[in-house]
Amino acid sequence: MQNIFEPQRFGDLVFASADTKSVLNDIRTGALPFPSGKHGIILYGSFGTGKTASAPIICDMIEQANSGSALAIEPYVIDCEGSERIDQILNTAEDRRQILSANLSNLHYFIFDEVDSLTDPAQRKLRMFMQRTHVVTVMTTNYIDKLDGGLKDRCYQLEINPLTNAQMRQSVLQRVKDNNLTPPTEEQLEQLIASSNGSWRQVMPKLRKFYGV
Incomplete structure (x- = not known):
């Protein structure tokens, strides 16, 4: 998949x-x-x-x-x-x-x-x-x-180094929008970003689990 x-x-x-x-x-x-x-x-x-x-x-x-x-x-x-x-x-x-x-x-x-x-x-x-x-x-x-x-x-x-929290937020929200998904709440978004250390590699599996895809 x-x-x-x-x-x-x-x-x-x-x-x-x-x-x-x-x-x-x-x-x-x-x-x-x-x-x-x-x-x-x-x-x-x-x-x-x-x-x-x-x-x-x-x-x-x-x-x-x-x-x-x-x-x-x-x-x-x-x-x-x-x-x-x-x-x-x-x-x-x-x-x-x-x-x-x-x-x-x-x-x-x-x-x-x-x-x-x-x-x-x-x-x-x-x-x-x-x-x-x-x-x-x-x-x-x-x-x-x-x-x-x-x-x-x-x-x-x-x-190519870790993203800032603001850059990671922008990237996550854009990817969610591109895939016509319901945006996470502010609290959920903050939790995703806080645990990412600026790495998209760490965010991706958490997003997949969050959306069940």
């Missing part, structure tokens, strides 16, 4: 950082052409703040900014904590890049999850790959200080 409270589109995402919101909105509107100059996006911040869930939605937003259409094929997701060697990972990615993209922009999208798990030499190899034509790379990390300096220089570094 689909989780109706899981973010599905760019408009569902709420960011604690005004700078993060500004950069992504500029990419969305075309005010900041991407990929151009910068070759990737790094989503960094504390645990449970939605970096991994946001990455494919951001890829779709980039595609729409470049072509006017949604992604025709899902991004290729690489779990950097996995056992595959970086050479094997990048060879597979390069094979995909050389195939004509199904996306109208001709771009290929790659998500490197927990990219800080890669060794320094592996990160340098990734840095070279992400500069190839028709490649969009979105990376997630809890430890941006562990990333290669050259890799970071080639990316927009966007902070």
Whole structure:
């Protein structure tokens, strides 16, 4: 069963950082052409703040900014904590890049999850790959200080950290409205928010239990 409270589109995402919101909105509107100059996006911040869930939605937003259409094929997701060697990972990615993209922009999208798990030499190899034509790379990390300096220089570094209570309230009420559900009482809403620690990951199961979905 689909989780109706899981973010599905760019408009569902709420960011604690005004700078993060500004950069992504500029990419969305075309005010900041991407990929151009910068070759990737790094989503960094504390645990449970939605970096991994946001990455494919951001890829779709980039595609729409470049072509006017949604992604025709899902991004290729690489779990950097996995056992595959970086050479094997990048060879597979390069094979995909050389195939004509199904996306109208001709771009290929790659998500490197927990990219800080890669060794320094592996990160340098990734840095070279992400500069190839028709490649969009979105990376997630809890430890941006562990990333290669050259890799970071080639990316927009966007902070994804816990929401304030006001931001969480806005997000919960919007999601409830989008799904045509009866809003919780003020007391119920305060209880949901108080126990969330600014993390949408913690709020979602409580909302599902509250609404029985």
